[in-house]
Amino acid sequence: MALASKQPDIPPTGGFTDAEEASSGEDMSKYCRRIAEQAKVAARKLAGVSTSIKNDWLDRSADRLQHRVEQVLEANRLDVSQASGMGLSPAAIDRLTLTPDRIRSMADALRSLSKLPDPVGEILGGGMRPNGLQIQKVRVPIGVLLFIYESRPNVTVDAAAIAVKSGNAIILRGGKESLHSSSALVSILEETAKKSGVPEHSLQLICTPDRNAVGELLQLADCIDLVIPRGGESLIRRVVAEARMPVLKHYDGNCHVYVDEHADLEMAIRIVRNAKTQRMGVCNAAESIVVHRSIAEDFLPRMAQDLRAFGIELRGDPNVLQILPDATPATEADWSTEYLGPIVSVRIVDSLEGAVEHIERYSSHHTDAIVTKDIASARRFAQGVDSAAVMINASTRFNDGGELGLGAEIGISTDKLHARGPCGLQELTTYKYIVTGDGHVRE
């Protein structure tokens, strides 16, 4: 991504005052600090805003989005027209392109979010201590989120909505290729925020293509509580290296399906097919199939035939190649590779423990599945595999906020601390203790 200038651009749509001010000579460092401090002030107010105000904002925003389809599409056409000049691939341009249907989906997502329970204020635990002190562990928002993401404009709306519904102020830093679209969308969300009583600066878009903005923001740990990067591995590694505040992330999804000696082979074929081919470019797609030796000769030719019908290339270890001579020999690097495309690595193991060993060594601990009819195998696998989600007789593709019942998600974490797996409204909260006494002092 080349830099146009050190000064923020003015997006052509929306009355986006921050960008205007920044463009009128404010330097990048001051601009970022101002945005972050505004977010901090907003977060303190937003923590006390009622559920009904937040839901009113979501519903109003959904309506307004649908009334303003033309304005959004116009801004989006500007992005799309510049996209091929920026060297975006046709697939990336497709993800960037909005249609009335896609805008309707965004509005629908806002309305669904409005129906989800507000996590803020939930009593997570507590009780009365023997001395009469009352302990309450209460769910509260995290504070200020910095969300760094790439291209798809709908992510702007989703992320802002999830953040605000969970009581957090959010600073949005999208890709420059979607800046006009995101700016138009944020203008709408800001207008409705004013109408509903959501505090000013609860959501703010960084309106400059300057890459230095990210570096500046990642220093501001006194204002920003959490960074969530969503995009390619190099973006995420950069954020982890530079951030002075916690980062919620996943690097990649090198997901496995293990076909146990006690597997129903028909079920295994269906699950492997779904996990590998249903959508190949996503983090919960399978990249590696691990097969128990005792069923390999029966299973592998059937699996190979099935996958090849979908154009999938198989890369196998020497034992696999004996059964599937047409497969490509796998290198050591294959076991760690997230292909995100029509390739799968295949390995034969001697035991369930061997499968767990392989997965623990190479998995990115995102999602790993076992296919088995044996309850003891399922238990040992679920206990031994230390991944965000372990699937038993189900496709890896189910590790998703919607599918697991979270309702909405801002990303999937492969970190172990704070939140693991899909991150929805609850995962964007923390808690505090509220302790009530009657003049209690400690002896």
Place this chain on the structure above:
Amino acid sequence: MALASKQPDIPPTGGFTDAEEASSGEDMSKYCRRIAEQAKVAARKLAGVSTSIKNDWLDRSADRLQHRVEQVLEANRLDVSQASGMGLSPAAIDRLTLTPDRIRSMADALRSLSKLPDPVGEILGGGMRPNGLQIQKVRVPIGVLLFIYESRPNVTVDAAAIAVKSGNAIILRGGKESLHSSSALVSILEETAKKSGVPEHSLQLICTPDRNAVGELLQLADCIDLVIPRGGESLIRRVVAEARMPVLKHYDGNCHVYVDEHADLEMAIRIVRNAKTQRMGVCNAAESIVVHRSIAEDFLPRMAQDLRAFGIELRGDPNVLQILPDATPATEADWSTEYLGPIVSVRIVDSLEGAVEHIERYSSHHTDAIVTKDIASARRFAQGVDSAAVMINASTRFNDGGELGLGAEIGISTDKLHARGPCGLQELTTYKYIVTGDGHVRE
């Protein structure tokens, strides 16, 4: 802390093979990596160890500690005899010194921990999705903890016990002044681990006074999941700056008591006295008193008289000085200072919102209290103050794992992510999703 040598010392007690091997020429970097990798292997096994084995280890260790009092005291005498040569203060030497009573307390702590519920395996949520997929969100250990702490030898036993009971392997890095004592204690815990069936290397002590060991360990994010530093601010800042893995910490405890216009002034005197004077050197002691203007003239002279009887110096803003002419003028720096001693800063505010404003600006978000009879004031304060614990009509001193009912704690977090406030067994766990289907694939 001066370095004796780059090679690890051999502690004179216990058959501590790691130190012996390291001392026989293994370089620091390899030594640290070996310890970390051993911990990772142990953690995988430990995650599946039953509660009864872990509890058996705790009970056995308690017994063994009491049978080996002489051996521990002998090692401790060696530390104590070297301590004044290291320039330790009399207070630090007192903290370092073990007695039969103190060893009995350690044993009692182990027995209490054995009675607490095991957090591992708890089902935190889940249910059946409309498509028949069963979702379970299951509590699991974090993995490998690195615990960095100073002087008090009992912390070695407490930390090892909490870590292992919650299913985590722990690498202990104590101060060099307590190395002989810690080594003797760890030898006992290792012996009993073997007897009870707790996996080898579940707890390991870094047996070198070389400061570089910490730097080396903080790089090993592929093995170590979480670092917990406990000690002075410079230690913690160093760990935060160098660690490649998440850090659970608190920098300081600049705790406030706000005396509201609706306070019971007698109660306020008692709470301020307790919060400030009951134990001054701890993180949940009060460092600053914020007083509503309408009761200041009545309250401050009584509070001053009471605190001065305990030898406390008062530092006030100009409004306070008008009422208490003998108080020292406070500087801007006073508002942010954790005295940990016989000084308190005092400020007058015009409103509850003014108090919240002051606390939000200067507090370290550890523990802040309000004294009030008014339920609306209590609600507004509890909502507005974003600290790990908010006390209503209770002393700040109650923010403690034991007092809040956690049973045991490894530290108090002022971070917002993952865990906030006292960190006990539950806070040393994470979760994973176990999703069970019947051949489910995603459409």
